[in-house]
Amino acid sequence: MADKNEILAGLAEIVNEETGLETEEVQLGKSFTEDLDIDSISMMTIVVNAEEKFGVKIPDEEVKNLSTVGDAVDFIANAEG
Amino acid sequence: MTRRLVITGLGATTPLGGDVPTLWQNALAGTPGAKTLDYDWVEEYSLPVSFAAEAAVAPSEVLSRPETRRMDRSTQLGMVASREAWADAGLAEADVDGDRLGVSFATGIGGVWTLLDSWDTLRERGPRRVMPMTVPMLMPNGAAGAISLDLGARAGARTAVSACASGTEALDVAIRMIREGEADIVMAGGTEAAIHPLPLAAFSSMQALSRRNDDPAAASRPYDVDRDGFVMGEGAGALVIESEEHAKARGARIYAELAGAGVSSDAHHITAPDPEALGATRALNRALESAGAEVAEVTHVNAHATSTPVGDKPEYAALRSAFGDHLESVCVSATKSQTGHLLGAAGAVESVLTTLALHERRAPVTINLENQDPDLPLDVVTGTPRELPAGDQVAVCNSFGFGGHNSVVAFRTV
Structure with missing residues (x-):
């Protein structure tokens, strides 16, 4: 099981690949929409790539609750556990 | 106006x-x-x-x-x-x-x-x-x-x-x-x-x-x-x-005038060109009309010329029909011999080449023409680029597509 730092690093890579944002900008407290300017289509791509990378399921109805990077990291950590 | x-x-x-x-x-x-x-x-x-x-x-x-x-x-x-x-x-x-x-x-x-x-x-x-x-x-x-x-x-x-x-x-x-x-x-x-x-x-x-x-x-x-x-x-x-x-x-540099265009449809066959090339001829005529150009002003054609056995002939028929005897005075470049056929991009790339031909007064070459089809007696530019004459003149770029689409654009020197 990956720890939260590893999940954050992996998620940052996915975000970087999709949006071109530097990985250092992807921090736990950052909002996907407000701070990182990620639209809903990019968000879905990130979610699907995260599912694949971490071997978890992130249901569509859950995605709207993942407003910050930290929310996503927590969700993935719990889902993995 | x-x-x-x-x-x-x-x-x-x-x-x-x-x-x-x-x-x-x-x-x-x-x-x-x-x-x-x-x-x-x-x-x-x-x-x-x-x-x-x-x-x-x-x-x-x-x-x-x-x-x-x-x-x-x-x-x-x-x-x-x-x-x-x-x-x-x-x-x-x-x-x-x-x-x-x-x-x-x-x-x-x-x-x-x-x-x-x-x-x-x-x-x-x-x-x-x-x-x-x-x-x-x-x-x-x-x-x-x-x-x-x-x-x-x-x-x-x-x-x-x-x-x-x-x-x-x-x-x-x-x-x-x-x-x-x-x-x-x-x-x-x-x-x-x-x-x-x-x-x-x-x-x-x-x-x-x-x-x-x-x-x-x-x-x-x-x-x-x-x-x-x-x-x-x-x-x-x-x-x-x-x-x-x-x-x-805004003081822009001007390459050429985009003088006019003509579009027509064959309503003949979904893929085969009309052997009489009536649609292609209409597109050529319309392009010149839209450009306010006379046939005698045309010096250069960038042809559709895809290198298919059946396709190159009707285009010749259309050029002959639209230009008549003046076709002898028109130099033709078939640049798909070099670029291949870029399908939906072909006409755009060939329009870039036609624009530059007028701007620089040099028509690009056609390669691989070793034995010209005797049924297609065109003045094809081969070997070295052809110098275009001085003075005001018109060039056209032809494109034809499956569906019976004919599209011709006319350019004029500035």
């Missing part, structure tokens, strides 16, 4: 080079763009044709990674050409009114790689893995939309889809947008990226492609008695079309 339109910027990414200067240099030198394809899928599917004319510079080398991920290859190529044309027109630093800026960007097929890759993903990995950008990437208006976003063009973004006539028809659309007063500037062009096993198999299946697998460089040979089909190419061409008053007010 009809507004005069001028061409102030050019862009292209093609098998002959990743930009216009390289394209032009190679088009004058006579450089074959076709090569053997180095992909596993050629052998995997036992494709009967194992070569094509790929873009010389991959768009991923020019665009950022996120751009590449969110655009089909066809949109990527169009974006590269559009940005070059925009900078070339001196508009990158200009204060442009986006409400008066339009886009007319064509394609023959659209995002065929995205469509078929997504289908593979669905079948192999399920619907969850089908990426949410799939639809905006595969739609044929993908390039027009992405370019309008890139430039902040808000006067409309249109997409002519008329198979291999698309790139030329995009200029007809641009002319209408400016003459109707919808826009002062239009980014016009065409793009195609269909060197994929399915289109290769499908065009092979209809016997349209050359099978000269042992000598790709010699495969595209318009007007030659040994021509056996076209060579699939990919790339994009872009032209900044501007009303003359707008271009002059």
Whole structure:
């Protein structure tokens, strides 16, 4: 099981690949929409790539609750556990 | 009073080079763009044709990674050409009114790689893995939309889809947008990226492609008695079309006048050209009429000339019918001999070449013409570029597409 730092690093890579944002900008407290300017289509791509990378399921109805990077990291950590 | 339109910027990414200067240099030198394809899928599917004319510079080398991920290859190529044309027109630093800026960007097929890759993903990995950008990437208006976003063009973004006539028809659309007063500037062009096993198999299946697998460089040979089909190419061409008053007010460099265009449809057969070429002749006549040009003013033709046994003849019939005896005084360049056939981008790239031919007064060469078909007695430019005469003159660029689409654009020196 990956720890939260590893999940954050992996998620940052996915975000970087999709949006071109530097990985250092992807921090736990950052909002996907407000701070990182990620639209809903990019968000879905990130979610699907995260599912694949971490071997978890992130249901569509859950995605709207993942407003910050930290929310996503927590969700993935719990889902993995 | 009809507004005069001028061409102030050019862009292209093609098998002959990743930009216009390289394209032009190679088009004058006579450089074959076709090569053997180095992909596993050629052998995997036992494709009967194992070569094509790929873009010389991959768009991923020019665009950022996120751009590449969110655009089909066809949109990527169009974006590269559009940005070059925009900078070339001196508009990158200009204060442009986006409400008066339009886009007319064509394609023959659209995002065929995205469509078929997504289908593979669905079948192999399920619907969850089908990426949410799939639809905006595969739609044929993908390039027009992405370019309008890139430039902040808000006067409309249109997409002519008329198979291999698309790139030329995009200029007809641009002319209408400016003459109707919808826009002062239009980014016009065409793009195609269909060197994929399915289109290769499908065009092979209809016997349209050359099978000269042992000598790709010699495969595209318009007007030659040994021509056996076209060579699939990919790339994009872009032209900044501007009303003359707008271009002059900002002191823009003007390559040529985009004098007029003519579009017609054969209503003869879904793929075969009308042997009497009535539709193609009407398009030629309309283009000259729209340009206010006399036949005697025409000095140069960039021909459609795809190198198929059946296709090159009706175009000759149309040229003979429209120009009569004056055809003897017209030099013809069949640049698909070098670039291959860029399908929906062909007319755009060839319009770039026609514009430069007038601007530099030099017609590019046709390669691989060893034994000219005696039924096609045209004055074809071979060997070295042909000097065009001094003085005011007109050149035309022809494109014809499956569906019976005929599209001709007329350019005039300035």
